[in-house]
Amino acid sequence: MSYTSPTAEPPVLRLSGITKRFGALTANDAISFELNKGEVVALLGENGAGKTTLMNILFGHYVADEGSIEAFGQTLPPGDPKAALAAGIGMVHQHFTLADNMTVLENIALGTESLWRPRLDRASARTRIAKLAADFGLAVNPDARVGALSVGERQRVEILKALYRDARVLILDEPTAVLTPAETEALFRTLKMLVANGLSIIFISHKLGEVMAVSDRVLVLRSGRLAGERATARTTRQELAALMVGQEVKQPAVAPVTRGEALFVMNDVSTSARGAGAALDQVSLTLFAGEIVGLAGVSGNGQAALAGLIAGAERPVSGEMLIAGRAVANWSTRAALDHGIARIPEDRHAVGTIGDMSVTENVISERYRSARFSRHGFLDWKAARNFAEGLIRDYDVKCPSPEARIRLLSGGNMQKLILGRALDPDPAIVLANQPARGLDVGAVAYVHGKLLEARARGAAVLLISEDLDEIMALSDRILVISKGRLSAPSARGERTIGEIGELMAGHLERAA
Amino acid sequence: MRLEPKPAPSLAATLAYPVAAIAATLVVASLLVLAAGASPFSVFYLVAKGAAGSQFALLETLTRATPLIFTGLAVAVAFRARLWNIGAEAQLYIGAVVTVVLGTGALPLPSGLLIPIIIVAAMAAGALLLAGPAVLKTRFGVDEVVTTLLLNFIVLLFVSMLLEGPLKDPMGLGWPQSSKVIAEAQLPRIIQGKRLHYGFVLALVAAFAMWVVMKKTVLGYEMRAVGHNPEAARFAGIPVNRVLMKTALLSGGLAALAGFSEVAGLKGNLTLDLSPGFGYSGIVVAMLAMLNPLGVVASAIFVAGIFVGADAMSRAAGVPSYIADVMVATALLSMVTAILFSRYRVRWR
Numbered sequence: 118m119s120y121t122s123p124t125a126e127p128p129v130l131r132l133s134g135i136t137k138r139f140g141a142l143t144a145n146d147a148i149s150f151e152l153n154k155g156e157v158v159a160l161l162g163e164n165g166a167g168k169t170t171l172m173n174i175l176f177g178h179y180v181a182d183e184g185s186i187e188a189f190g191q192t193l194p195p196g197d198p199k200a201a202l203a204a205g206i207g208m209v210h211q212h213f214t215l216a217d218n219m220t221v222l223e224n225i226a227l228g229t230e231s232l233w234r235p236r237l238d239r240a241s242a243r244t245r246i247a248k249l250a251a252d253f254g255l256a257v258n259p260d261a262r263v264g265a266l267s268v269g270e271r272q273r274v275e276i277l278k279a280l281y282r283d284a285r286v287l288i289l290d291e292p293t294a295v296l297t298p299a300e301t302e303a304l305f306r307t308l309k310m311l312v313a314n315g316l317s318i319i320f321i322s323h324k325l326g327e328v329m330a331v332s333d334r335v336l337v338l339r340s341g342r343l344a345g346e347r348a349t350a351r352t353t354r355q356e357l358a359a360l361m362v363g364q365e366v367k368q369p370a371v372a373p374v375t376r377g378e379a380l381f382v383m384n385d386v387s388t389s390a391r392g393a394g395a396a397l398d399q400v401s402l403t404l405f406a407g408e409i410v411g412l413a414g415v416s417g418n419g420q421a422a423l424a425g426l427i428a429g430a431e432r433p434v435s436g437e438m439l440i441a442g443r444a445v446a447n448w449s450t451r452a453a454l455d456h457g458i459a460r461i462p463e464d465r466h467a468v469g470t471i472g473d474m475s476v477t478e479n480v481i482s483e484r485y486r487s488a489r490f491s492r493h494g495f496l497d498w499k500a501a502r503n504f505a506e507g508l509i510r511d512y513d514v515k516c517p518s519p520e521a522r523i524r525l526l527s528g529g530n531m532q533k534l535i536l537g538r539a540l541d542p543d544p545a546i547v548l549a550n551q552p553a554r555g556l557d558v559g560a561v562a563y564v565h566g567k568l569l570e571a572r573a574r575g576a577a578v579l580l581i582s583e584d585l586d587e588i589m590a591l592s593d594r595i596l597v598i599s600k601g602r603l604s605a606p607s608a609r610g611e612r613t614i615g616e617i618g619e620l621m622a623g624h625l626e627r628a629a
Numbered sequence: 630m631r632l633e634p635k636p637a638p639s640l641a642a643t644l645a646y647p648v649a650a651i652a653a654t655l656v657v658a659s660l661l662v663l664a665a666g667a668s669p670f671s672v673f674y675l676v677a678k679g680a681a682g683s684q685f686a687l688l689e690t691l692t693r694a695t696p697l698i699f700t701g702l703a704v705a706v707a708f709r710a711r712l713w714n715i716g717a718e719a720q721l722y723i724g725a726v727v728t729v730v731l732g733t734g735a736l737p738l739p740s741g742l743l744i745p746i747i748i749v750a751a752m753a754a755g756a757l758l759l760a761g762p763a764v765l766k767t768r769f770g771v772d773e774v775v776t777t778l779l780l781n782f783i784v785l786l787f788v789s790m791l792l793e794g795p796l797k798d799p800m801g802l803g804w805p806q807s808s809k810v811i812a813e814a815q816l817p818r819i820i821q822g823k824r825l826h827y828g829f830v831l832a833l834v835a836a837f838a839m840w841v842v843m844k845k846t847v848l849g850y851e852m853r854a855v856g857h858n859p860e861a862a863r864f865a866g867i868p869v870n871r872v873l874m875k876t877a878l879l880s881g882g883l884a885a886l887a888g889f890s891e892v893a894g895l896k897g898n899l900t901l902d903l904s905p906g907f908g909y910s911g912i913v914v915a916m917l918a919m920l921n922p923l924g925v926v927a928s929a930i931f932v933a934g935i936f937v938g939a940d941a942m943s944r945a946a947g948v949p950s951y952i953a954d955v956m957v958a959t960a961l962l963s964m965v966t967a968i969l970f971s972r973y974r975v976r977w978r
Contacts, residue, residue, distance in 0.1 A: 428864065450865070453866075467860055468864045471854055474853065478853075482866075483866055485850060491847050496847055
């Protein structure tokens with residue numbers, strides 16, 4: 118390992134004129150850039166801007182239609198991930214590629230040893246990992262099973278894995294999506310140490326704050342093209358946002374609304390533990406008409422249980438739930454719908470829609486039994502189609518026809534249909550679980566606008582999100598969930614991002 | 630290599646998939662025919678002639694298609710809701726048992742009353758037989774592929790026991806067979822003196838009814854939703870387990886009709902060789918039809934034609950009629966592959 122500072126050395130990576138087309142879509146259009154030794158370059162862009170395609174080409178998963186890649190002065194053969202690895206390019210994917218049932222040590226060494234060697238040389242692997250961990254602040258127990266690690270620790274394992282293979286260029290794909298603010302801070306410290314030791318980093322993100330905090334240089338991608346390149350020190354968030362979207366971005370205007378009566382009340386509700394996330398532990402929560410309540414928290418701290426409970430997919434094991442003042446019995450998804458709860462699920466592909474069914478069939482899925490869409494057990498397809506066409510028009514959904522399978526729509530258009538389906542009967546209570554995740558800026562603004570509309574109309578909105586900026590911008594009250602328990606609520610502007618981050622990390626007792 | 634979903638195919642493309650699957654089947658069968666030392670062209674010609682070359686051949690094919698339409702519908706309906714009913718064979722035999730129990734003189738009623746009663750009773754028995762595995766699946770997560778498949782053997786042994794015991798024909802010279810059903814319980818022949826019976830008409834009615842159910846009704850919508858994405862269906866408030874139960878009852882009832890129709894329309898009594906695997910062939914029929922109830926009629930006639938034609942061919946060309954089993958099995962495999970390609974496009978990078 119060489120310990121030199123960035124100088125006028127030749128670039129470690131040079132991409133020249135990379136173009137990749139998928140049918141009619143040009144995912145990357147003549148993109149050229151250089152990565153120098155010891156710098157962090159942020160690749161900023163909305164979803165669908167072409168960031169991931171570009172990195173897949175760099176890493177050899179795709180073959181570019183045009184253009185070439187040089188690493189350390191050598192041209193990389195196209196479409197050869199092994200060559201990319203050998204050239205010292207390491208990638209930390211957004212979704213980790215670790216084997217849960219193996220130890221940290223085994224995961225890191227996996228694939229680096231010859232298949233013909235019967236046993237791993239644990240001793241030398243252990244020393245190397247310990248040295249890497251100590252050098253770069255990546256503390257993790259090498260004998261722990263990966264399945265037992267926290268998300269932040271798993272990410273450290275992924276980084277160690279790349280370093281173990283002598284990566285000189287590290288690509289991080291949306292690395293902070295799953296981290297608490299404190300873990301993000303730690304990651305950034307590690308990145309600083311890595312560049313100080315001569316590594317080069319490509320940091321893929323769509324979060325402006327992080328890009329400003331960690332990078333030396335920013336490349337902005339917009340619909341497949343390089344929209345701009347800025348030195349981080351000489352640019353502003355506003356400028357980057359404008360480059361990203363191609364226009365000025367406006368914060369949603371939140372008009373004051375007087376809060377009305379309590380529409381949804383939970384008293385000391387607990388749920389049974391199921392799946393990976395935490396269960397609710399004696400949670401009390403009241404949603405009032407005409408307000409948006411934001412629920413912040415690190416993924417897996419009980420958001421899924423709370424969302425499932427309100428959506429009707431889960432039942433409380435203790436405590437009571439009151440809707441419009443009356444205790445609910447026989448709680449189910451159907452009951453939730455009958456009580457006027459609009460649900461926007463977290464996973465629009467697996468839960469929100471039925472991919473192989475048409476747009477029409479999907480938009481009636483929550484109310485096909487109502488007199489509007491069926492009579493005597495027969496469906497009124499004409500009414501259903503009219504409803505679908507109405508939603509497509511009102512919500513500006515781009516889709517070939519109401520008969521198209523919904524799977525073929527983009528995430529934003531799918532989400533608009535889910536919104537339309539949920540908000541059509543003017544629901545009293547709206548449960549929005551990560552409603553803007555994975556959407557481009559335009560669609561995000563649209564979704565936020567719809568939630569604010571529902572609030573202005575007098576609905577009680579619960580917004581669950583891992584994006585603190587979103588929570589801070591929209592919520593009248595903010596709650597933090599940690600290990601299945603809720604913090605005391607804070608009014609708009611009462612707590613700083615830092616304070617909320619501390620609550621997210623589990624310091625609830627300080628809140629009271 | 631990975632699979633990407635692609636837009637819904639046009640009607641012409643949809644029809645092209647079964648055709649392509651059949652073409653692939655013929656190619657594979659040709660190789661076997663060549664290995665058997667005969668000319669594929671003359672063998673296929675003889676199969677086609679044996680299946681549809683004369684009035685007799687055609688009627689025989691339709692007769693053979695009748696139980697396949699019922700079992701094909703049973704499978705198509707169940708598979709649509711992703712309830713893997715591999716037990717149509719068992720449900721068929723239960724339907725036949727009920728037909729014999731009620732139709733051999735226990736109920737001295739006129740035809741117009743007796744036949745509907747038997748139909749309802751047979752369907753109920755088949756429905757109940759599949760209800761068991763469905764309850765195990767919805768309540769305890771027991772894999773219905775295993776339970777329905779194993780029930781086939783249990784029911785066949787049960788029928789064997791009945792035919793050696795309570796249902797044994799006292800005039801049967803010791804053969805394991807039941808008495809003949811009375812005249813009032815028999816389905817009349819469509820053409821006097823030929824084997825094709827009104828069970829075929831009943832099958833066509835059932836196919837049309839199932840098409841209406843799947844396309845137009847709330848239940849059909851629920852079944853498709855549950856089949857495509859049970860999690861999303863549950864989230865949308867569709868009572869997934871109840872839909873699966875209804876599907877099981879419908880599917881089991883349809884398969885039982887095959888047993889009723891074979892006994893009341895064709896054989897007259899129950900023997901252990903009532904079905905040469907109609908329940909299993911129903912899976913092929915349903916897959917070739919891409920689970921479309923109207924398509925089931927066409928694919929049942931096609932599959933029946935291969936079996937009937939292969940019998941005639943083997944007498945004329947000396948190629949074993951087992952070629953029919955190979956062709957039907959190959960047709961299933963190539964159809965499953967074709968369905969994959971109809972919904973996904975293969976990307977090599």
